[in-house]
Amino acid sequence: MPLTGAREGHGIIGNVPPLKPVPDKVRAALDAQLSALGEPPYDGPDQGLLAACVPVVLRAYERGLRPEREAARYAVRHMLDRLAAAAPGRTVEVRVPPYAAVQCVAGPRHTRGTPPNVVETDGHTWLELATGTLTWADAMARGSVSASGARADLSAHLPVT
Numbered sequence: 001m002p003l004t005g006a007r008e009g010h011g012i013i014g015n016v017p018p019l020k021p022v023p024d025k026v027r028a029a030l031d032a033q034l035s036a037l038g039e040p041p042y043d044g045p046d047q048g049l050l051a052a053c054v055p056v057v058l059r060a061y062e063r064g065l066r067p068e069r070e071a072a073r074y075a076v077r078h079m080l081d082r083l084a085a086a087a088p089g090r091t092v093e094v095r096v097p098p099y100a101a102v103q104c105v106a107g108p109r110h111t112r113g114t115p116p117n118v119v120e121t122d123g124h125t126w127l128e129l130a131t132g133t134l135t136w137a138d139a140m141a142r143g144s145v146s147a148s149g150a151r152a153d154l155s156a157h158l159p160v161t
Contacts (some may be wrong), residue, residue: 021074023049029070033060036068050078054127060126073099076123079130079160087157092117094154096126107151117149132159 023046031041033056042052044088053075060067067075076099080125083094084102091107095113107121121129125144128134136155139145 009104010074016099019027021050025070026053026074029053029074031056033068033071036060037063038064039143050074054131057101057123058127058131058133061127067123076100076126079127080161083130083154083157086160087154091115091151092119092149092154094118094126095120098124099123105151105154105157107133115149118147119152120146129154129158130160 015094026049027042028048030053033053034041039056039061042049044052051070057067057072057075060071076096076129080094080100080102082094084104087104087106089106090103090109093101094103095101095118097120105117120142121139125134125139129136129145131140134144136145136153136158140147
């Protein structure tokens, strides 16, 4: 999971880019999730580790299992970082507790207190939204997403590419 400065779990702060996750830790988390699913260990390249976490964690959810915490954290963080890269800015804060939060979307920036535009959801819903297996409208209709603020509609930025 990328870290920024001395703070874990927050998007890019100022001009400090996210740090790269340690491949051995990501691989261990991914392999633990694969093992829990009865699947063989990951045998792909290190640069594909984070992306590989996403479908594996989604498979755990689809099977009614609670995903391994670290694998879910890497998957959620990876897709949040991709959202922040695709929709740069600091107008909307997207929170996926307990895993991570990022700021994204161009526009007015908040500097103190609770941001005026906040999206909050769980890890399963976030991964479905980010991969396009769930639409923003459907997630809102079923009450899986809390979105407050005039700019909190992420439908134009989903799925994350």
